[in-house]
Amino acid sequence: MRPLLGVVALVTLVSPGLACPAPCSCSTKKNGRLLAECAYRELRDVPRGLSPNVTILTLSANRLGRLGRASLAEAPELQSLWLGYNHISAVEPGTFAALPHLKNLDLSHNRLADFPWQDLRNLSALQILKLSNNRLAAVPRGALAGLRELRSLWLNDNELATLARGTFEGLPALAQLQLFHNPFNCSCKLFWLKEWAHGTSVVLSRAGSTLCAAPARLRGRPVTDIPGALCVPPSAQLTYLSGPAAAGPRDGPTLTLHCSVAGSPPPEIRWQIRTAGRRVDIHGPTVARDGGAKAGRQRFLAFKNGTMAIPDFGKEDEGTYTCLAVNDVGTRDVSINVALAGSANPAEELPRDDPQAGHASGHSCAKGDELDPSGMGEKLVIVYRVSGEARSSAGAREFRLGILLLALGLLLW
Numbered sequence: 102m103r104p105l106l107g108v109v110a111l112v113t114l115v116s117p118g119l120a121c122p123a124p125c126s127c128s129t130k131k132n133g134r135l136l137a138e139c140a141y142r143e144l145r146d147v148p149r150g151l152s153p154n155v156t157i158l159t160l161s162a163n164r165l166g167r168l169g170r171a172s173l174a175e176a177p178e179l180q181s182l183w184l185g186y187n188h189i190s191a192v193e194p195g196t197f198a199a200l201p202h203l204k205n206l207d208l209s210h211n212r213l214a215d216f217p218w219q220d221l222r223n224l225s226a227l228q229i230l231k232l233s234n235n236r237l238a239a240v241p242r243g244a245l246a247g248l249r250e251l252r253s254l255w256l257n258d259n260e261l262a263t264l265a266r267g268t269f270e271g272l273p274a275l276a277q278l279q280l281f282h283n284p285f286n287c288s289c290k291l292f293w294l295k296e297w298a299h300g301t302s303v304v305l306s307r308a309g310s311t312l313c314a315a316p317a318r319l320r321g322r323p324v325t326d327i328p329g330a331l332c333v334p335p336s337a338q339l340t341y342l343s344g345p346a347a348a349g350p351r352d353g354p355t356l357t358l359h360c361s362v363a364g365s366p367p368p369e370i371r372w373q374i375r376t377a378g379r380r381v382d383i384h385g386p387t388v389a390r391d392g393g394a395k396a397g398r399q400r401f402l403a404f405k406n407g408t409m410a411i412p413d414f415g416k417e418d419e420g421t422y423t424c425l426a427v428n429d430v431g432t433r434d435v436s437i438n439v440a441l442a443g444s445a446n447p448a449e450e451l452p453r454d455d456p457q458a459g460h461a462s463g464h465s466c467a468k469g470d471e472l473d474p475s476g477m478g479e480k481l482v483i484v485y486r487v488s489g490e491a492r493s494s495a496g497a498r499e500f501r502l503g504i505l506l507l508a509l510g511l512l513l514w
């Protein structure tokens with residue numbers, strides 16, 4: 102062993118450009134690239150003594166078991182790294198991040214249950230990524246984002262049961278994708294993949310072998326064939342009602358909002374309330390079925406049926422009320438802006454008579470158009486506090502409220 106090491110050391114001293122680890126054979130290709138050929142050598146570790154100029158390193162069909170962070174530090178110019186058919190079960194994060202010129206990375210036919218996904222952020226030149234025939238059970242959301250040169254991605258023959266919506270977005274060069282032979286769970290969470298596959302120019306190789314493993318009724322069916330009727334994105338409509346004044350300290354009216362939603366699976370309703378002084382996010386009902394508050398005193402009463410009530414509505418409750426309908430297929434939100442006008446004679450406070458209010462509603466329209474091309478812009482609802490005299494006749498008050506809201510043209514669908 103000693104004489105051999107001596108020769109390697111000598112070679113390194115005499116001609117550093119051609120340094121080549123003993124088990125490998127190195128050569129300069131026509132295009133001047135330096136190739137280190139170390140495949141089929143029964144290697145258990147990445148050999149030491151690589152030239153810092155090596156651009157192609159083949160280590161396929163060896164017995165590599167684990168890649169440590171420094172294992173490739175000698176070869177920062179690598180463009181192609183072939184590591185297929187090894188026993189690699191772990192790669193330390195950072196191992197690939199130091200290879201910014203990497204174009205081809207083959208880790209197929211290994212034993213990876215995880216991959217240092219964050220390293221991909223440094224591999225902006227990557228064109229081909231082969232992770233097929235491993236044990237990967239997940240691709241983290243956004244893991245591939247930013248691989249603007251990525252042309253070919255192999256994830257077939259892994260243990261992927263689902264993929265996050267948008268996994269293949271932000272990959273403008275992607276031309277070929279392999280996902281077959283994974284145990285996909287074709288719940289509505291994966292429905293986006295069907296729609297993406299139908300709408301993209303990326304070739305999904307062997308789509309007919311990219312099959313559902315669950316649920317039972319879809320087992321064996323291609324992912325691209327999940328029946329559309331099962332998975333419908335949410336829709337939502339927000340309506341409101343201004344009710345009689347509560348017997349609260351301020352005699353404020355009760356504002357009732359109702360969010361009616363549809364979709365499959367049935368959407369869950371969430372509320373987001375943004376007032377000048379607070380931000381409240383409500384997931385699920387805050388009021389039990391029997392009407393009792395679930396946890397102490399609640400300012401905003403959210404019922405299971407999509408109704409939200411704000412009793413004794415006051416100035417500090419003014420703000421934006423958003424209903425979100427969420428299911429496995431997607432999310433839909435609808436918002437209204439609510440303002441309180443306090444006057445015995447609300448007609449005097451019509452927005453057009455009030456420069457501030459007029460400005461606010463105009464702003465809200467413009468903002469809605471900008472942010473929401475679907476036309477579901479924010480609406481402004483004005484809740485009026487009515488004086489003591491007017492409140493003595495409930496009928497008169499409701500009449501007046503109705504007329505005002507109609508006059509303002511602010512009725513919601």
Ligand SMILES: *[C@@H]1O[C@H](CO)[C@@H](O)[C@H](O)[C@H]1NC(C)=O
Pocket residue numbers: 117118119152153154
């Ligand atoms: C690497 O390549 C550069 C340019 O081709 C050359 O000048 C340099 O001597 C090489 N370095 C080594 C260590 O081979």
Ligand SMILES: *[C@@H]1O[C@H](CO)[C@@H](O)[C@H](O)[C@H]1NC(C)=O
Pocket residue numbers: 195198199200222223
């Ligand atoms: C990876 O990229 C980040 C941000 O661009 C940089 O700070 C970091 O040093 C890079 N990592 C390596 C190992 O080069």
Ligand SMILES: *[C@@H]1O[C@H](CO)[C@@H](O)[C@H](O)[C@H]1NC(C)=O
Pocket residue numbers: 262286287288290315
């Ligand atoms: C499939 O996904 C659905 C929805 O996320 C989940 O409820 C179900 O348990 C999963 N089925 C399997 C077999 O993992």
Ligand SMILES: *[C@@H]1O[C@H](CO)[C@@H](O)[C@H](O)[C@H]1NC(C)=O
Pocket residue numbers: 359404406407408
């Ligand atoms: C929802 O439930 C609450 C409490 O049971 C009830 O007051 C309200 O009228 C219901 N809303 C609708 C639209 O049925």
